[in-house]
Amino acid sequence: xxxxxxxxxxxxxxxxxxxxxxxxxxxxxxxxxxxxxxxxxxxxxxxxxxxxxxxxxxxxxxxxxxxxxxxxxxxxxxxxxxxxxxxxxxxxxxxxxxxxxxxxxxxxxxxxxxx
Numbered sequence: 001x002x003x004x005x006x007x008x009x010x011x012x013x014x015x016x017x018x019x020x021x022x023x024x025x026x027x028x029x030x031x032x033x034x035x036x037x038x039x040x041x042x043x044x045x046x047x048x049x050x051x052x053x054x055x056x057x058x059x060x061x062x063x064x065x066x067x068x069x070x071x072x073x074x075x076x077x078x079x080x081x082x083x084x085x086x087x088x089x090x091x092x093x094x095x096x097x098x099x100x101x102x103x104x105x106x107x108x109x110x111x112x113x114x115x
Contacts, residue, residue: 007079007082008079008082010082011085011086013098014085014097015043015046017094017100018039018093021093021094024036024039024040031093035092037066038069039085041066041070042081042082042084042088043081045081046078046081047078049078050074051067051073055068055071
């Protein structure tokens with residue numbers, strides 16, 4: 001039986017999965033540069049919203065590429081970025097990632113107050 005995990009919890013689990021299994025900064029990660037930038041930009045948009053930071057100099061090519069990727073998402077909502085991030089994990093890394101992480105424990109039902 002499938003377990004329903006709502007957003008943003010599902011995003012945070014996917015992000016944790018990626019940090020442990022395929023960190024985008026790690027040279028061992030087999031993702032293409034294009035996919036690394038997509039993960040980075042969606043992660044930033046999901047966590048911080050629209051990119052309103054100052055662009056780094058073009059002399060810092062990696063930092064500028066990351067900034068450009070994030071900036072290109074414009075006013076995409078944080079929730080939408082979370083959904084796209086999870087979809088990208090499922091498509092490019094592991095379609096069964098959710099089975100490999102422990103979902104958060106549901107909060108216990110509050111006990112009824114005695115009358």
